[in-house]
Amino acid sequence: MATHRRIALLVGQDIGYTRDVLRGIQAYGRSQPGWIFRDGPPDPRILGPLKEWQPHGIIAHLFDEKLAEKLVKLRAPLVNTTNTLKDLRVPLVEVDHARIGQLAAEYFLNRGFRHFGYFGSSWTGFSKDREAAFAARLASSGFHLDSCYAEYLPRPPIAESWKGVDVKARAWLRALPKPVAILSSNDVPARELAEMCRELDLNIPEQVALLGVDNDELECHLCTPMLSSIDLGSERVGYEAAKMLHQLMDRKAPKQRMILVPPLRVVTRQSTDTLAIQDSDVAAALAFIRNFAHEEINVDSILREVPLSRRALERKFRDQLGRTVLEEIRRARLELAKSLLSETNLPMPIIAARCGFSGARRLAVVFRQIVGTPPSEYRAKARAEGLSQNET
Numbered sequence: 001m002a003t004h005r006r007i008a009l010l011v012g013q014d015i016g017y018t019r020d021v022l023r024g025i026q027a028y029g030r031s032q033p034g035w036i037f038r039d040g041p042p043d044p045r046i047l048g049p050l051k052e053w054q055p056h057g058i059i060a061h062l063f064d065e066k067l068a069e070k071l072v073k074l075r076a077p078l079v080n081t082t083n084t085l086k087d088l089r090v091p092l093v094e095v096d097h098a099r100i101g102q103l104a105a106e107y108f109l110n111r112g113f114r115h116f117g118y119f120g121s122s123w124t125g126f127s128k129d130r131e132a133a134f135a136a137r138l139a140s141s142g143f144h145l146d147s148c149y150a151e152y153l154p155r156p157p158i159a160e161s162w163k164g165v166d167v168k169a170r171a172w173l174r175a176l177p178k179p180v181a182i183l184s185s186n187d188v189p190a191r192e193l194a195e196m197c198r199e200l201d202l203n204i205p206e207q208v209a210l211l212g213v214d215n216d217e218l219e220c221h222l223c224t225p226m227l228s229s230i231d232l233g234s235e236r237v238g239y240e241a242a243k244m245l246h247q248l249m250d251r252k253a254p255k256q257r258m259i260l261v262p263p264l265r266v267v268t269r270q271s272t273d274t275l276a277i278q279d280s281d282v283a284a285a286l287a288f289i290r291n292f293a294h295e296e297i298n299v300d301s302i303l304r305e306v307p308l309s310r311r312a313l314e315r316k317f318r319d320q321l322g323r324t325v326l327e328e329i330r331r332a333r334l335e336l337a338k339s340l341l342s343e344t345n346l347p348m349p350i351i352a353a354r355c356g357f358s359g360a361r362r363l364a365v366v367f368r369q370i371v372g373t374p375p376s377e378y379r380a381k382a383r384a385e386g387l388s389q390n391e392t
Contacts, residue, residue, distance in 0.1 A: 005032075005249065007242075008055035009039035010046060010067075011081060015188070016216025017234050018061055021081055024238020025059060032246070042067060050074075057245045059238075062088060063124070077248035079241045086125040091248065093241040095232045096260040097126050101133025101183070103230060104211055107266045108181035109141055110331070112277040112286070112320060113209065115177045119169065119193055120185025122149035127185040130213070134183050141322075148172040152189045170196050178207045179276040187212035187219035187229050194223050194271065205274040215267050225270035233264040264382065265342065281306050282320045285313065286328070293332035294356050299325045329356075334370055337363060341375055342382040348375060 009025060012018045022039065029035045038053060040046045042061045047070050050058075057077040062068040063084035071078055072090065080090045083097065108116065116138055121127035135145040150165045173196060176182075184190035190212035194204060202208050204225055212220065215231040240259050247254045266272075275290075277283040285302050292301070302325060303310060317325050337355045340346055348360040357363040367375045 004034045004036055005056040006053060007035050007037050007245070008050055008053065008058045008060075009037055010042045010050075010058060010060035010071075011039065012041050012061055013039075015186075015214065016218065017186075017214045017232065018081075020232075020234035021061070021238035021241070024235035024240075025242045026238075027235065028239045028242035028246075044070065057249045059241050059245055062090065077245055079245045079248070081237055081241050083125040083129070086128075091244055091254065091257045093237050093244060093259045094126070094261070095234070095237060096262045097129035098133040099260075099262050100213060100230055100232075101130045101135075102137045103263055103266065104130075104183045104213075105134050105137035105141075107211070107272075108183075108209070109138075109143075110321075111181070111209070111272070112275050112282075113179065113181040114143065114276070115180040116143060116145050117172070117176055117180055117182040118145055118147040118184075119182055119189055120147075120149065121151050123151070124185075127152070130183070130185060146172075146176060150189065152185055165192075166196060169193065170200060173197060173200060173202060173208065176208075178202075179209065179274075180207070181209045181211070181272070181276065183211050183213075185213060187214045187216045187223075187227060190227055190229070190271075191219055191223040194225075194227065198224065205270065205272050209274060209276070210271040211266070220267075220269060223271065228269045228272040229267055231264040231267050233261055236261045265338065277320060279316055279320055281308055281313070282316050285317070285325070289329055289332050293329060293336055294354050296356055296358075297329060330366065330370070333357065334367065337367060337375065338371075338378065341379040351375070 009022060011021055013022065029037060042064060044064060044067045055076055058071060059079050059081060060071060061082050062080045063082055065085060068085060068088055078090055080088065080092045081094065083092060083094045118131045118134055120131060131147060138145050148169055150169065182193065184193060190210050194210055197204050197208050204210060210227060212227050212229040215229040220227040220229050240261065244254050275283055275286050277286060285306050288302055288305050299310060303313065306313060314324060317323060317328065321328065333355045337351060340351045340354060348363065352360045352363040355363065364374055371378060
């Protein structure tokens with residue numbers, strides 16, 4: 001008969017990230033028939049019922065200092081799922097915030113943007129880490145980041161002045177050079193920025209491209225236009241947190257006291273579906289590549305659509321994007337392949353055909369060369385990290 005263990009989940013359910021973390025915890029818990037879960041908000045007021053219940057282990061989303069201090073004093077095995085409080089010495093399973101910032105920067109750079117903004121908290125650990133990595137990656141390509149701060153966790157505190165945030169953010173939005181690409185710390189502040197842009201008659205994405213973090217479908221679809229966002233693979237966070245808690249409850253030292261889960265991908269919706277290229281010839285060539293990357297196109301195909309010499313087109317691509325035309329075609333095909341590998345069960349020959357490769361072998365060679373892993377391994381990792389597999 002299984003030994004029962006009471007597991008307290010102080011994660012909350014008000015945002016997509018925490019709901020996905022809970023799904024991951026439950027997924028691990030299915031292999032532990034003796035585990036009994038009870039969930040509540042990560043709020044200091046839960047301490048009384050928590051002490052009365054006497055949990056054998058706790059997984060918590062610790063952004064409140066008072067709650068964190070009290071939980072540590074309970075001396076029950078404890079795993080944290082957010083790096084909001086930077087100096088908290090508790091075993092941590094989190095998303096890799098530096099990789100989030102890098103991924104966002106590369107995404108916007110590939111779309112030709114030259115002006116960038118960041119909107120998020122000035123003090124929370126995860127927001128600062130995302131901003132720092134975003135700024136560093138942009139700086140490595142010679143670009144400057146302009147930031148505006150409002151305190152989101154990822155929602156603003158109840159007592160935060162809506163009017164005060166709006167006044168500051170609107171002034172910042174007006175002053176930014178356009179077109180501008182903005183990364184928000186989470187989907188909630190991104191959606192609020194979208195509302196401010198509508199009030200200021202700033203077109204999204206043509207003047208302001210907005211990218212959130214969490215890929216919370218409710219928030220992304222409430223946004224007008226629908227919000228692009230970074231999918232964090234948050235279920236993996238919950239699964240690894242439960243696994244670490246299991247080790248702690250068994251009095252086994254975990255191999256790592258901090259696990260960082262890399263983000264999965266950028267999910268493009270209307271808020272970033274644009275190319276910020278001033279040169280009309282390069283913009284036309286990029287649009288052609290985006291529309292026909294699945295076919296067997298080459299440089300000559302593009303030259304039939306863009307009235308330039310091959311040398312002139314190549315020079316403009318290097319000046320505007322820092323890569324050749326063929327490199328851009330290959331990049332577009334690989335992005336399409338990644339999407340099909342992550343989101344479908346299609347066999348490799350069909351994926352290769354849909355992405356403009358001559359066959360599965362050619363897809364495998366190019367994929368391994370550029371991405372660093374074979375397509376099958378990329379697909380297996382995507383499945384392990386919780387992407388849905390829907391036949392198309």
